[in-house]
Structure formats: C-alpha cells, structure tokens
Amino acid sequence: MRVYALFADDNNQVFDHPAFTSLARMADQIVEVDDTEWIPLPKGATLVSMPNTRAIGVDAEGNMGVVPDGGMAVGALLPQGYTRLMVPAYVKENKEEPFPLFGYTAAGWTEEFGFVVAAECTDDPDRWSPTNCDPDELEEQVSVFRKEFPDNRLFDHLAHCALDYECLTASNTFLNRWEGSVPVSFACNAGCFGCISEQPEDSGFSSPQTRMNFKPTVDELTQVMLKHLKNEDSIVSFGQGCEGEPSTQAPSII
DSSP: OOOEEEEEOTTOOEEEEEEEEEOEEETTEEEOOOGGGEEEOOTTOEEEEETTEEEEEEOTTSOEEEOTTOOBEEEEEOOTTEEEOOEEOEEESOTTSOOOSOOOEEEEEETTTEEEEEEEEOSOOGGGOGGGSOHHHHHHHHHHHHHHSTTOHHHHHHHHHHHTSOOHHHHHHHHTOSEEEOOOOSOOSOOOTTOSSOOOTTSOOOOSSOOOOSOOOHHHHHHHHHHHTTSTTOEEEOOSTTSSOGGGGHHHHO
16 A cells, blocks of 8 residues: 655645655654554544645655655544554754644545544544534533533633633533543643643743632532533543643542
C-alpha cells in the first residue's frame, strides 16, 4: 500500500505529495510505517498542521528528506477510543520554539482509503464520537442547566469546557448520559511536563486549556453528581484537562 506524505500550506490546506511516501517518528528516530499499522482516518479525527516544521518523506529511490515544494508537517488528533502508534515525521525550522501540547499522530494519504493514521482502535469509540454530540442540543441543555442551578459555579465551568473546548465528558454532563465530568480541584501537587491546563511561566509552552480557578463547594459537587446519576447508564469521573489533582481536595470528595 502506497501512503503518500502530507504537508500543509500557510492557509492550513492539506496536500499529499505524489512522489514522496509518508514516514513517522518514534522517539528520535524516523521510521517507515508497516501497512498493518495504518488505519483509515477515524470519524471525529482532525487533521492539523504542525507549526514551525517541514514534512519528511521518502522518494521512489528510497532517499529520505524534506518533502520538496512542501510546507508544514501534518498530523492527526484522534478521538477517544483510539491509541496512536507513531507521531509525524518532521524537522523543525526553529528548534527553540515549542509545539502546542497536542497528541499529534502520523498521517498520510492512500488511493485505497483516503487519509490514514498510524493508530489502533483500543476501545469502543462510538460513545466518544463527536458526531454523537449535537451542538444545538448541547447549547440548549447548557441553558436549561444554568437556569436550574443559577448559583452553581461548577456548571458554569463545565459549560465552558463543553461549548468552547468541545469536551465530550463535560458535554455528557449536560446531556445526562454516559460518563460525566466532575472537576474538583484547582491545585496540583505534580509538575507534569505536558500538563495541558497549567505550565510554568518560563516553560515556553502555552496551555491549550484553562484550569478551574475556584474550589467547588460540597453542595455544588453534589448537585452535579446527583443530577447526572439519575440515569442507569451514567457514571461520573473527575475532570481531566480542566483541573489539577483531585486528591488535593480529599475532604470534599470523601
């Protein structure tokens, strides 16, 4: 199967190169991807350009190099239920400038399947498909919840996660189904290098999400949980990208 290398122009339009085959990166090595490791681009996945990079591929003679007449490297952001196997092959134009903190997955183009990614389906992705979240219904439900709980700051915070970040777990909270989010902590006792909600000022990384900036009361937490758990197929979990370490608020959740 021939998998063509992808690149993006300055307008973020994605192209495949007819003479270069796609490669991938594992740690500090550029490698070829076995046919068995490519799958069609899943529903809900997003192709994104990687700023400050050039795409790398291999030509018909087996020579590896920067894709000629190309632009930025292209990766895919996978929906939940899928695990990436490799990251895109690229060379940075400015090694001092960091990437945004996203989970880039190696991607390419084939005549047989269209866009493909180096990934594996590791869970039932249906419940986590963005196609199962109607934006109009979600916006209406957010309005309903805010009217029912006008003083609950947690619902306001989750509304931001659901509508602005398109977080499916937060969205489920308003749609009364499946796994709903209950963030509890604004603080953290870890210093994860890839934290997506808070980075040190001197890290050089910008956080793609904003962490919760208040301590929810027990009543606020209880309202969110009891409202969601009325449905048989519903569970609640602590927030993910939008909070710190839940155990720092142990007195509130025990």
